Amino acid sequence: xxxxxxxxxxxxxxxxxxxxxxxxxxxxxxxxxxxxxxxxxxxxxxxxxxxxxxxxxxxxxxxxxxxxxxxxxxxxxxxxxxxxxxxxxxxxxxxxxxxxxxxxxxxxxxxxxxxxxxxxxxxxxxxxxxxxxxxxxxxxxxxxxxxxxxxxxxxxxxxxxxxxxxxxxxxxxxxxxxxxxxxxxxxxxxxxxxxxxxxxxxxxxxxxxxxxxxxxxxxxxxxxxxxxxxxxxxxxxxxxxxxxxxxxxxxxxxxxxxxxxxxxxxxxxxxxxxxxxxxxxxxxxxxxxxxxxxxxxxxxxxxxxxxxxxxxxxxxxxxxxxxxxxxxxxxxxxxxxxxxxxxxxxxxxxxxxxxxxxxxxxxxxxxxxxxxxxxxxxxxxxxxxxxxxxxxxxxxxxxxxxxxxxxxxxxxxxxxxxxxxxxxxxxxxxxxxxxxxxxxxxxxxxxxxxxxxxxxxxxxxxxxxxxxxxxxxxxxxxxxxxxxxxxxxxxxxxxxxxxxxxxxxxxxxxxxxxxxxxxxxxxxxxxxxxxxxxxxxxxxxxxxxxxxxxxxxxxxxxxxxxxxxxxxxxxxxxxxxxxxxxxxxxxxxxxxxxxxxxxxxxxx
Amino acid sequence: xxxxxxxxxxxxxxxxxxxxxxxxxxxxxxxxxxxxxxxxxxxxxxxxxxxxxxxxxxxxxxxxxxxxxxxxxxxxxxxxxxxxxxxxxxxxxxxxxxxxxxxxxxxxxxxxxxxxxxxxxxxxxxxxxxxxxxxxxxxxxxxxxxxxxxxxxxxxxxxxxxxxxxxxxxxxxxxxxxxxxxxxxxxxxxxxxxxxxxxxxxxxxxxxxxxxxxxxxxxxxxxxxxxxxxxxxxxxxxxxxxxxxxxxxxxxxxxxxxxxxxxxxxxxxxxxxxxxxxxxxxxxxxxxxxxxxxxxxxxxxxxxxxxxxxxxxxxxxxxxxxxxxxxxxxxxxxxxxxxxxxxxxxxxxxx
Numbered sequence: 001x002x003x004x005x006x007x008x009x010x011x012x013x014x015x016x017x018x019x020x021x022x023x024x025x026x027x028x029x030x031x032x033x034x035x036x037x038x039x040x041x042x043x044x045x046x047x048x049x050x051x052x053x054x055x056x057x058x059x060x061x062x063x064x065x066x067x068x069x070x071x072x073x074x075x076x077x078x079x080x081x082x083x084x085x086x087x088x089x090x091x092x093x094x095x096x097x098x099x100x101x102x103x104x105x106x107x108x109x110x111x112x113x114x115x116x117x118x119x120x121x122x123x124x125x126x127x128x129x130x131x132x133x134x135x136x137x138x139x140x141x142x143x144x145x146x147x148x149x150x151x152x153x154x155x156x157x158x159x160x161x162x163x164x165x166x167x168x169x170x171x172x173x174x175x176x177x178x179x180x181x182x183x184x185x186x187x188x189x190x191x192x193x194x195x196x197x198x199x200x201x202x203x204x205x206x207x208x209x210x211x212x213x214x215x216x217x218x219x220x221x222x223x224x225x226x227x228x229x230x231x232x233x234x235x236x237x238x239x240x241x242x243x244x245x246x247x248x249x250x251x252x253x254x255x256x257x258x259x260x261x262x263x264x265x266x267x268x269x270x271x272x273x274x275x276x277x278x279x280x281x282x283x284x285x286x287x288x289x290x291x292x293x294x295x296x297x298x299x300x301x302x303x304x305x306x307x308x309x310x311x312x313x314x315x316x317x318x319x320x321x322x323x324x325x326x327x328x329x330x331x332x333x334x335x336x337x338x339x340x341x342x343x344x345x346x347x348x349x350x351x352x353x354x355x356x357x358x359x360x361x362x363x364x365x366x367x368x369x370x371x372x373x374x375x376x377x378x379x380x381x382x383x384x385x386x387x388x389x390x391x392x393x394x395x396x397x398x399x400x401x402x403x404x405x406x407x408x409x410x411x412x413x414x415x416x417x418x419x420x421x422x423x424x425x426x427x428x429x430x431x432x433x434x435x436x437x438x439x440x441x442x443x444x445x446x447x448x449x450x451x452x453x454x455x456x457x458x459x460x461x462x463x464x465x466x467x468x469x470x471x472x473x474x475x476x477x478x479x480x481x482x483x484x485x486x487x488x489x490x491x492x493x494x495x496x497x498x499x500x501x502x503x504x505x506x507x508x509x510x511x512x513x514x515x516x517x518x519x520x521x522x523x524x525x526x527x528x529x530x531x532x533x534x535x536x537x538x539x540x541x542x543x544x545x546x547x548x549x550x551x552x553x554x555x556x557x558x559x560x561x562x563x564x565x566x567x568x569x570x571x572x573x574x575x576x577x578x579x580x581x582x583x584x585x586x587x588x589x590x591x592x593x594x595x596x597x598x599x600x601x602x603x604x
Numbered sequence: 605x606x607x608x609x610x611x612x613x614x615x616x617x618x619x620x621x622x623x624x625x626x627x628x629x630x631x632x633x634x635x636x637x638x639x640x641x642x643x644x645x646x647x648x649x650x651x652x653x654x655x656x657x658x659x660x661x662x663x664x665x666x667x668x669x670x671x672x673x674x675x676x677x678x679x680x681x682x683x684x685x686x687x688x689x690x691x692x693x694x695x696x697x698x699x700x701x702x703x704x705x706x707x708x709x710x711x712x713x714x715x716x717x718x719x720x721x722x723x724x725x726x727x728x729x730x731x732x733x734x735x736x737x738x739x740x741x742x743x744x745x746x747x748x749x750x751x752x753x754x755x756x757x758x759x760x761x762x763x764x765x766x767x768x769x770x771x772x773x774x775x776x777x778x779x780x781x782x783x784x785x786x787x788x789x790x791x792x793x794x795x796x797x798x799x800x801x802x803x804x805x806x807x808x809x810x811x812x813x814x815x816x817x818x819x820x821x822x823x824x825x826x827x828x829x830x831x832x833x834x835x836x837x838x839x840x841x842x843x844x845x846x847x848x849x850x851x852x853x854x855x856x857x858x859x860x861x862x863x864x865x866x867x868x869x870x871x872x873x874x875x876x877x878x879x880x881x882x883x884x885x886x887x888x889x890x891x892x893x894x895x896x897x898x899x900x901x902x903x904x905x906x907x908x909x910x911x912x913x914x915x916x917x918x919x920x921x922x923x924x925x926x927x928x929x930x931x932x933x934x935x936x937x938x939x940x941x942x943x944x945x946x947x948x949x950x951x952x953x954x955x
Contacts, residue, residue, distance in 0.1 A: 029955075032955070033955070090887060117818065141719065207951050208926070208952035208954055208955070209954045209955055217947075220940075220941075220942065221941050221942065221947070222941075223937050223940040223941055224940075225704070225932040225933070225935065225940065226700060226703045226704055226932065227698075228700065230705075248950075249942040249946065250940065252928070255928075256926065256929045257926055257927065257929065258925065258926050258927050258928065259927075259928055259932065259939060259940060260927075260932070261703040261922070261925045261927050261932060261937060262925075263699060263700075263703060263733075263925075265729075266725055266726070266728075266729040267694070267725065269693060269726075270693070270695070270699070270725075270726055270729065271696075272696075273689070273690075273693045273695075273696025273697050273699075273700065273726075274696050274697075274699045274700035274703065275691075275700060276696075277667075277697035277698060277699060277700025277702075277703075277704070278685075278699060278700035278703050278704040279700070279704075280687060280697070280700070280701060280704075280858060281665070281700070281701040281704035281705045281708060281933055282704055282705065282933035282934070283700075283703070283704035283705070283933040284933050285700060285703075285704065299690050299693075300690060300693065302694075303689060303690050366616065386868040393948075393951055394947060394951060395944070395947075396944040396947045397944070398943055398944050400716075400941075401937070402937055433686075435685075435705075435933065436665040436682040436684070436685030436701070436708055437663055437664075437705055437707060437708040437709075438662070439662060440660075440661065440662035440683035442662075442685070443661075443662060443682065443683045443684055443685050443686075444685065444686075445677075445678055445685075445686040445687075445688065446685070446686065446687040446688065446689075447686075447687075447688040447768075448689065448690060449688065450605070461707070476932075509819070559766065
């Protein structure tokens with residue numbers, strides 16, 4: 001990978017809990033406002049204070065937004081991790097450190113340029129109070145980076161002014177700290193470095209947003225009124241986002257009464273139970289969670305599947321199994337989400353690739369859940385959910401009308417002879433439902449125990465099968481309604497590259513690298529489960545399909561094979577599951593040796 | 605088969621309530637429980653309570669978990685929606701349903717296995733939230749459907765049908781409810797319809813969670829000598845502490861009650877519960893007093909019954925959430941979706 005103007009990556013190492021997020025945000029936003037494509041990845045510990053945390057920023061004029069593991073510059077503000085941080089700088093790169101204290105000579109590398117700035121010394125001289133000194137150290141390195149990378153200082157000032165408009169004392173402190181870093185760098189080093197920023201015009205129709213926030217916004221726009229949750233990393237900020245948006249959009253200014261209810265449940269079992277109860281009673285309801293929550297929700301998800309109650313679940317996946325690494329990303333729940341619960345169950349799943357799709361699929365999830373009267377699981381991950389992504393601005397079509405599915409009103413019930421809950425004779429295998437409290441003619445008994453098509457309890461084998469067979473047809477039908485796969489073909493391509501969710505950015509970049517290298521591939525990103533026909537057709541059209549995903553056991557490959565009948569020897573895995581977001585290099589490294597081995601065009 | 609409907613032909617002389625409905629209109633399918641099951645008596649009392657209150661059946665939702673008790677919602681109010689959910693999780697369903705539609709009148713039926721073992725956490729939290737629900741715990745001290753294992757409410761020293769002695773402490777739902785801040789706590793006996801019906805009525809009208817522990821003997825597995833949840837034992841050891849009479853606002857006739865012994869508790873809608881104190885020193889609005897009173901009697905082997913505690917100032921979950929007066933499920937989409945112009949404005953924040 002080449003480095004230079006508007007094409008480089010740097011990493012900032014700090015101890016957790018020192019307030020570096022605000023400095024890192026300032027840097028990200030400055031680059032973004034300079035019109036240059038930028039992406040940030042926060043690698044943080046499952047800890048409140050003290051453990052190491054890193055923030056990676058990639059600047060890329062071509063618009064590649066995937067993570068890169070190659071760093072041109074390291075801002076080493078955490079002596080705890082010096083050793084690791086020094087080792088990660090690319091040969092010929094730079095390392096900025098706090099030179100208040102001498103740098104351990106054993107860690108010096110000849111092929112790295114060291115930039116020592118006495119940050120602590122300067123900050124301690126200029127600021128009083130322990131807390132302020134800690135915070136301003138971060139702002140000071142941001143100031144130094146502004147000089148070294150050639151940030152537009154007007155943009156930096158504009159941001160601090162916006163942020164601290166109502167807190168003049170803080171504004172003065174921040175500006176002073178920026179100056180400390182900036183002036184020292186200018187006085188002692190040749191600024192800017194060869195890796196530097198130059199204004200572009202590539203971000204004006206974009207926003208910087210994380211997927212939990214955009215998914216929460218999607219829930220508001222979809223008209224969800226009940227949110228139930230149990231706090232779990234990395235999904236927590238989704239409900240916080242929903243609450244914030246509801247306070248803005250759903251609170252009556254006069255009466256202060258809310259057009260929403262948020263229920264913090266005692267556990268994930270209760271959270272999904274509340275969603276099912278609320279959906280059964282006619283509200284659009286959802287719960288955000290992560291893998292451990294999906295495990296706990298299993299029994300209830302099976303009930304909702306069999307009793308045909310809508311429910312929307314957001315699974316912001318993290319590294320499993322078990323507690324795993326709660327603050328690291330993974331795509332480890334494809335199988336547990338698709339088949340959550342005992343017995344024959346199969347759930348509709350959506351796989352957004354970034355915060356924009358998280359917003360759009362959140363809306364789609366409610367439509368699908370109510371239309372098909374079944375749980376819909378939206379699977380994002382920590383990388384999509386918690387990191388800031390540069391995406392095109394969100395759009396909303398005011399003509400949108402929610403699809404509430406077949407709900408019979410009291411007037412509808414007057415028109416028909418008798419209501420039976422599980423008939424589903426309309427051809428789409430979807431039965432009509434009624435809501436409690438509306439009409440004596442709509443009453444029925446919802447149960448997870450064996451029932452016949454009339455809604456009555458049964459232990460009769462034929463009656464039981466009739467219902468579960470219809471549900472299977474119904475769920476198969478959902479495969480035609482979930483978002484279709486994104487397919488991009490290249491001339492002369494013989495290989496298929498298949499992926500899902502947040503691997504998208506890495507794959508798009510890898511495709512360009514592979515093409516430039518003489519290995520064109522056709523690309524497919526699946527976006528929903530059950531898979532539609534296009535998915536099977538794409539796989540069949542390629543003798544070898546590489547399936548790129550972020551888990552150890554190739555879960556998406558298993559699911560694809562299981563559902564499409566594609567033999568496993570035509571599905572080769574490219575896996576990356578360290579807990580960090582995937583990069584194009586991982587994809588290329590996975591595809592290239594195998595591509596050579598399978599000799600393009602000849603079955604493996 | 606519980607979906608077999610009872611014949612709908614009514615005897616013309618059956619008494620009618622204010623809606624012109626007879627008790628038969630409040631029934632459900634035929635019970636599939638054992639003959640003599642205490643739960644069927646509770647069902648009959650529930651039917652009576654709804655009928656006496658002249659509540660339109662379709663405005664009610666009946667919720668339950670899993671177990672013998674949880675089957676009973678099928679046996680009353682056939683015109684009401686029912687939800688037989690998963691074991692121990694009825695409270696979560698009730699909480700969600702209440703959030704979606706605050707006008708839906710909710711009755712939850714549970715058992716001691718459902719509430720005090722697998723669903724203990726959910727029971728505690730629905731009390732904590734004070735969801736507007738009548739929670740009936742049909743308590744027989746035994747797992748009936750799986751044939752006779754002790755439940756968590758079995759008293760230490762009581763014996764199973766096979767002669768096993770329970771050595772473990774019992775979880776007392778009533779004491780727990782008092783300590784968790786429940787706003788309406790009662791205990792009754794399935795064989796005492798006169799006491800049970802008014803308590804059920806008061807519970808239905810209570811704003812918040814009304815918890816009623818009903819000792820309801822299991823004739824098949826827990827009605828033998830050595831059982832403390834059988835008919836004989838309960839009849840012999842039951843001490844009625846506070847007798848409740850529920851009086852809807854429009855029907856109040858105070859003269860029927862001897863002054864002095866009656867404590868009138870006004871409910872949210874203006875109706876009132878009249879509590880006849882049978883013990884001189886008992887104050888049903890004193891949580892701590894209720895707790896110690898029950899404990900004292902327990903030490904003497906007595907089962908205290910009646911409406912034991914009520915908080916007339918109860919604030920239910922929906923009120924605490926400051927939700928609209930209208931049910932959320934029915935709100936027009938236009939009032940929920942902020943639209944494209946707002947989205948455009950909002951996104952300035954993300955630049």
